[in-house]
Amino acid sequence: MQAPFTVPAQYSGKKGVVNVSSVKRVFEWRPASDRSETGDASDQAIVIQLADLSSLQASPATHPKARLKIKTKTDSQFVFQLPTRPNLEALKTVLSSAIAASQQSPANAETGSSPPVKNGKLTPKPTENALKRSMSDTELLSNRELQQNLLKSNSDLQQQFLDAVVKQSLPAEEFWRTRLPLLRMHSLVQAQNRGLYNVLASIKPVSTTQANSTGTETGQAQVKVSLSPDKIKDIFRQYPVVNKAYQENVPPLKETEFWSRFFLSRLCRKLRGEKLSVNDPVDVVMDKYLNLDQDGLTLEERERENENTKVMRFVDVEANEEDDSQKAGNQPDITMRKTTQKDALSIIRTFNELSQRIVDVVQSEAEQPEGETEKLKERELQLQDLEPEVAAPRIELHLHRNNDSGFSNSDTHTANGNDLSAAKVLENVNNSLPHGPVNKLLTSTIPPASTISEAQSQVFGLIDDRRHTEQAKDITIDAETPSSDAAAIREMKLSHATAVEFLHHFWAAFLSCDAARAAGLAQLAASVEKSRVRLLAIVDRYAEAGNGVGEKEVARVRGYIGVTLKSIEKACRTYKEILKKQQEQQSSGAL
C-alpha cells in the first residue's frame, strides 16, 4: 500500500516525470510540457504495466550519468536518465519491489491463501490462476501436503491408510490412485475462501463494568469492542472512507484512540445505516467524513464516476424521465425521493450498496465477455410462446428383438434323470389328475402331521433368519457391547476393508494389461494372499475366544467372511493360472 512514487527523469532527451503507482500497477512517464507537438510519438507519455516488466538494468555507480534501462516481457526497452544517483537507487528499489509484489500475487493465489488487500477498492480476487491450476491426476498424486491434510481431516481414511500403507506396505501411490475424486474434492474445498460480509454489523460493542477495557472509554459506561487485524482489513476494504480517515489521522492520533472515537462517532452510525439524531456525540475529527460517501469520494467525484458507468436502457430512469408520470404531480414515494441527506432510508441504501458490491465481486469472477451478456439478456427477455415448437432432437434406437420369440429352443433336458419318453410322461400326468367330488378330494389329501410340522419349522426358520438380519442392521459399536467383542468387530472390519482395498488394486492392475505395472502386480498378488491368511487368523481367534459366543454365531461370522475369502481365492487362482500359462509360453518361446 505504497503512495505513488514520483521522480523527475529524462527520456530520449525530453524532460518529464516518472510516476510509479502501485494502485494502478503502472509505471508512467509523462513529459514535462503539455504542449504536444503534432503527433510526435516521443512526446507522448509512456505507460508500462508493472506486470509486464521483466528486468531492470542500471548504469554502474561510477558512470557520471544515472541511467536506468527497463526491459518488458515483450522485449522492448526504455532508457531513462535520472538527475541524481540517489534518485536512481530509489526508483530501482520501488520498481523491484513493485515487480516482486506483482509476481507474488499469482503465486499466492495458487496456494489458495487469501488475496492481498487492495488499497481502497473491492477488486476481484486473482482466482483465474487458482482455477487454471491443474487438477491433473499426476499433480494430485504427488501433492503430499494435500494428502496429509485430507488424512488429518478424515479419521476413517487415516486408519485405512495406516493399515494398508504403513503396516501392509501398499505403495502410497496405489492407495491414492483409486481415491483421486476424494483428493480433487478436498483441494477444491481448500481453495474456497470466505466471501464478503457486512463487517460493521458483526462488530457488536459489549458493555462491561470492568475497570480495564482495551477498547473504548467514555465517561461512565465502558464499552468493549474486540477488533482483530482481519476485521480491520475488512472494514477498510468495505468502507474506504474509514480508510481515508485512518490514513489522514492516525499519525497524530493513536490507533486505539482512533478506533474508540470511530465507534462512538456519527460516522459509524451513518455507515451502519442508523438515523443520525441530534443526540449523537459530535466528533470533530470523524465528522469531517460525514459528507463523503462510502468510497471516500465527495459528491462531485461520485458524480464523475457515475457518468462513466453505463446503465441499461431498459432500467435507465433518468433517460426515461420524459415518461415519468410523477414529474409534475405529487412528490414521489419516500423511497424514490432524491435526498442528499440520508435519513430513514439510509439503512436500506447502505445494504443495497453493500450487496451490490458483494455481487459485483462475485460476478466479475464469473463474467462472460461483454457481447455475450448482452445477447444472453436479449434472448431471455424475448417472449417465446408464439414460436413454433421445435421437436427435441432424439436418436431412435432400433432393437432387434428376434431372439425373444425364439425361446424354449435350447436344450432343456431336466435334472430329472429319468429321461422318460413323452408318452410315458403324459400317462403319468393323466393318472395323477384329481378326479372325483371336490370335497372328498380335499378331505383326503391332508398331509401327515410330521410333514406339517417340518414345513412349519422351515417357515419359522426363514422368519427367524430375516429377523436376525433386520436386527443386525442396527448393530453399532456402542458403549454396551462388551469390549472384547467391540475390539474383535473393529479388527474384523478393518482387516476386511484392507483386504478389499488390496483386491481393488490387484484387479485394477491385472485388468489394465499394462506391462509397466507387472512388477507391482506380483507384489499385490502376494499382499492379497497375505490378507487372506490374516482374515482367517482373525476369525479363528474370535471363535476360540469363546466369550459365550455360540456355535451359530461363529458359523454366521464365518459365513460373512467366507464371501470375502471366496473373492480373494478367485483372485489368487486367476493370477496363478495366468502366470503359469505365460511362463510356459515364455519358456517355449525362448526355446
Next chain:
Amino acid sequence: MNAVDGSAHVFQENFAEELEEELPSLLVLVLDASPLSWGSQSPPISLREAVASLLVFANSHLSLNHSNEIAVLAAHPSTVRFLYPLPPSAVEESGSSSNLVRDDSVDPVIAAEDADESNIPTGTSMYKQFRVVNEAVMDQLEDLISKTTEKDITSKDGGEGVSDTSMISGALSMALAYINRQTGGDVPTTEESSAIKARILLVSVCSDLAAQYVPIMNCIFAAQKMKVPIDICKIGDDTVFLQQASDTTGGIYINLDHPKGLMQYLMTAFLPDRLLRKHLILPTQSSVDFRAACFCHKRIVDIGYVCNICLSIFCEPPVDGSCSICDTIFDPRELADLIKQPVLIPLSGNGQKKKAKKNKTKRNGDYDSTPAPATPSA
C-alpha cells in the same frame, strides 16, 4: 359432553374403506402345469395333492374377506389358460358338464338335484363360492392336461427329450394384464385409492427358464411399477430368475424343503395379503441370485459385458464390433482393450491402455450373495 355423545356407533360413510383390513384383495394363482415335472416317476408331490392344497388355499383366501377375489392360470409348455374365471367361450364349451360354473344365481341344492349327470353328490353343502372355484379349476385343468398331445411337450428343436419349460413369462403377462383390468387400469393416484390390491402367487416346478430371461424381466419390472408382489412357491431346484422376481417386487420366495407339506406352507407363509404384510416379517429367503442371462446365447452369466446404449448383456465382446441388439458401433480400440490378455511377466514394450471417450463397454458386477456386514467406503 363427549362421553355422553353416542355418535361413535353410527355407521359412517366409507367406514369400511377406511379400515385397512377391510380392503379387498385379489390373488392371482399361477400354476406351473409342466407335464414333465408332474409326470415324472416320482414327483416331489403328486399333482392331485398339489391341486388339493391349492384349492384349500384358494378357499381360505376367499373366506378372509367377502370381497376377496381370485383368478387361477395354468402355464403349459404350449399355452397359458385361465382356469378360473372362465372366459365366456369356455363357459359355453363346458356348459354341459356343470351348470353351476356358469349360473351363479341357481340355488345349489335344487341344481344338484337337477344335475344328475354331474358327479356332485347331492346333499353336500359346500359354500357356493368355494365350489364354483374348485370345480372350475379341476375341470379346466383336466381338460388342459388330457388334451395335451405328445407333440406339445417335446422340445421344439426336434430333440428326443421332453421340454421342461412352461410359458411362465406368458402366464405372468396374462396375470398382470388381468390385474390391470380388475384394478381399474392405469390409475396414477396414490395408494389410498380404494382399488383392490392384487398379488401373484406362482407355484413353479420347472427349473430352467434361461431362455425366457428377457420376457420375465419385463414382467418383473411391470409388476414392480404396478406394485404387485410376486410370491414364488418353488418345488424342486432353484430357478434363476424367480428369486429376482420376488426380491424386486417385494414378494416371498420359498423353496420347499418338504413338498408334501405344501398346504402348510401355503397357509402360513403365503396367505397374508398385501396390507397385512406391512406388519409382518416375511419368511422369504435372504440370499438372492442376481445373475442374468446373456442376450446372445441365453447362458447365465455373472460377469459379462454390457452395451452402454441399449443395456443389453453379452457373455463375450461382440466379434463384429457392434452391438447385435441396437447396432451401435463400438470403438475398436476399446474392444481391443477388452480382449487382450493380462501381462504378468514384465515384457518389453507392450501396448498402453488408451482412454477412448465414446461407446465404451463396461464390465458387469459380481453376483451378490449373503449380505455381508457393511464395509467402510473406499
